[in-house]
Amino acid sequence: MAGLASLSEEDRRQFPLKTVSSVVKFFESVLKRTSEPDLALLSIIVGCIENTVTCSHQHIQLGAKSIVLTTVGEETHEKIVIEPQIKKGDDFPEIQIDMIEALYAKFRSVILSSVDLNQYGNPEFASREIVKKVSDVIWNTLTRSYYKDRAHLQSLYSYLTGNKLDCFGVALAVVAGCQVLGFKDVHLALSEDHAWAVFGPDGKENAEVTWHGKGNEDKRGQPVDAGIRDRSWLYVAGNPVICSRFTEVAALVSSINPSISATTDSIEVASLQQSMLWVLHDLNHLNYYPMALGNLADLEELNPTPGRCLCSQLFSQAIEVARRYYGNCHVYPYTYQGGYFYRNRMYKEALESWANAADTIRSYNYSREDEEIYKEFLEIANELIPFVMKVEGSGHSARSILKDSECFAHLLRFYDGICQWEEGSCTPVLHIGWAKPLVNTISKFDAQVRRHVVISCSDAEEETAPEGSDELHPHQGELDANANQVILPRPQAKEKELEAEVQAENQVLDGKA
Numbered sequence: 001m002a003g004l005a006s007l008s009e010e011d012r013r014q015f016p017l018k019t020v021s022s023v024v025k026f027f028e029s030v031l032k033r034t035s036e037p038d039l040a041l042l043s044i045i046v047g048c049i050e051n052t053v054t055c056s057h058q059h060i061q062l063g064a065k066s067i068v069l070t071t072v073g074e075e076t077h078e079k080i081v082i083e084p085q086i087k088k089g090d091d092f093p094e095i096q097i098d099m100i101e102a103l104y105a106k107f108r109s110v111i112l113s114s115v116d117l118n119q120y121g122n123p124e125f126a127s128r129e130i131v132k133k134v135s136d137v138i139w140n141t142l143t144r145s146y147y148k149d150r151a152h153l154q155s156l157y158s159y160l161t162g163n164k165l166d167c168f169g170v171a172l173a174v175v176a177g178c179q180v181l182g183f184k185d186v187h188l189a190l191s192e193d194h195a196w197a198v199f200g201p202d203g204k205e206n207a208e209v210t211w212h213g214k215g216n217e218d219k220r221g222q223p224v225d226a227g228i229r230d231r232s233w234l235y236v237a238g239n240p241v242i243c244s245r246f247t248e249v250a251a252l253v254s255s256i257n258p259s260i261s262a263t264t265d266s267i268e269v270a271s272l273q274q275s276m277l278w279v280l281h282d283l284n285h286l287n288y289y290p291m292a293l294g295n296l297a298d299l300e301e302l303n304p305t306p307g308r309c310l311c312s313q314l315f316s317q318a319i320e321v322a323r324r325y326y327g328n329c330h331v332y333p334y335t336y337q338g339g340y341f342y343r344n345r346m347y348k349e350a351l352e353s354w355a356n357a358a359d360t361i362r363s364y365n366y367s368r369e370d371e372e373i374y375k376e377f378l379e380i381a382n383e384l385i386p387f388v389m390k391v392e393g394s395g396h397s398a399r400s401i402l403k404d405s406e407c408f409a410h411l412l413r414f415y416d417g418i419c420q421w422e423e424g425s426c427t428p429v430l431h432i433g434w435a436k437p438l439v440n441t442i443s444k445f446d447a448q449v450r451r452h453v454v455i456s457c458s459d460a461e462e463e464t465a466p467e468g469s470d471e472l473h474p475h476q477g478e479l480d481a482n483a484n485q486v487i488l489p490r491p492q493a494k495e496k497e498l499e500a501e502v503q504a505e506n507q508v509l510d511g512k513a
């Protein structure tokens, strides 16, 4: 049962695609016309644009002038061009129909020639063996060894022209390959740092289809259940984004990487990504996809689209979605928002977002494949928060956060979340490198402020919380009546003892003990 036919007559008429808006218009027509958008076709198109714009010539920025190395055939020419501040789309390649059709036909033939469904009894739904077989076909046609973390390796264009894919790209290629075979049940499952496949009549089966991280044996073909049982962040406690075809299109658009170099992004590619994300947003295909909302918010922060909502609202929407549909088990929506507040010098709000991120991670056990989120918290704790302390360092202004007990409470909640994350984990999180910035930061706050943060626990709460339950406490931090104390729930210690502890700690910090 072959998959989708190639391009329709209506599709072909729109080529060659010469501008950002023509590509966006093409995408929109495909998304509005079918319930099965062709992942291979769309990935080839966006990959062709991204790779042509960002890889074919290297800009060496020398002030306003730049030397552009352009390869024509075998020769490389040097051109001195005056780099206009805003490029007028001169970078945009013409996407020719025959290039796209050739690559699309190549992908179909790689899949259809390697997987004979007769051998599996021509089933209506995919099986673990079939998904593993498609993963093997992609896996065994990749270049033997290449730098896997390089940019622009996420699309089928990269796979078909260079036999290179990153870990997300392999997962996308497997799902696209299953679509070519005619399976409508195979979909992408996305955590915050890993992707796998779900399949079967009720979509309840799942399988690893790609690798994760460095130096980890791949588990392709196996179910992901063990990862969920280990309570590692990598599997988001069994709350991944389960994609539809449309969310898979959102994922391939979200994975577009506009960077030309470490310091330069292509304006055209970023604008293409932003416009396509708005098309997907308006068709409600981002409603269950926090990271895509976060990506769109980042792009809007850089280049606000007139008439659209504020980027701050998109960051909040992503948090709302994660709370409502994913059990508040996703961390990135909070660190997306914290990053935004930090860049805009809204430090109190940033501390609150980071404390909320730590409240999410506290329910997990840290495992060796959680490095990405470890690095995220390490950067917040040892770079971003110390920078905030430095710029607020004077602390003389009455409004300084160093005099604000709510900020101190957010900070304590941040560190407490990370400590609880470590508790019960086989792998330690904190080490001496964390301690110096931590003590430095806490001691920056006024003694008065530290005194106001009363750690409390209500006995009632203690009785209701079931034994060993690590669910979040319903009231993570409350203002009392006169709003100048912040009461943090603390399940295990008695209030009196705790108060004495806090006073003693304050004396140490004040150098009085």
Ligand SMILES: CC1(C)CN=C(N2CCN(c3ncnc4sc(C(F)(F)C(F)(F)F)cc34)CC2)S1
Residues within 6 Å of the ligand: 167, 168, 190, 191, 192, 193, 194, 195, 251, 254, 255, 291, 292, 295, 332, 335, 336, 339, 376
């Ligand atoms: C607050 C941040 C540090 C800013 N960017 C972040 N991103 C950038 C974009 N990003 C993503 N954005 C959209 N979708 C996905 S699916 C995915 C993944 F599951 F890990 C995969 F598929 F294995 F690569 C990652 C990811 C990963 C997280 S988090």
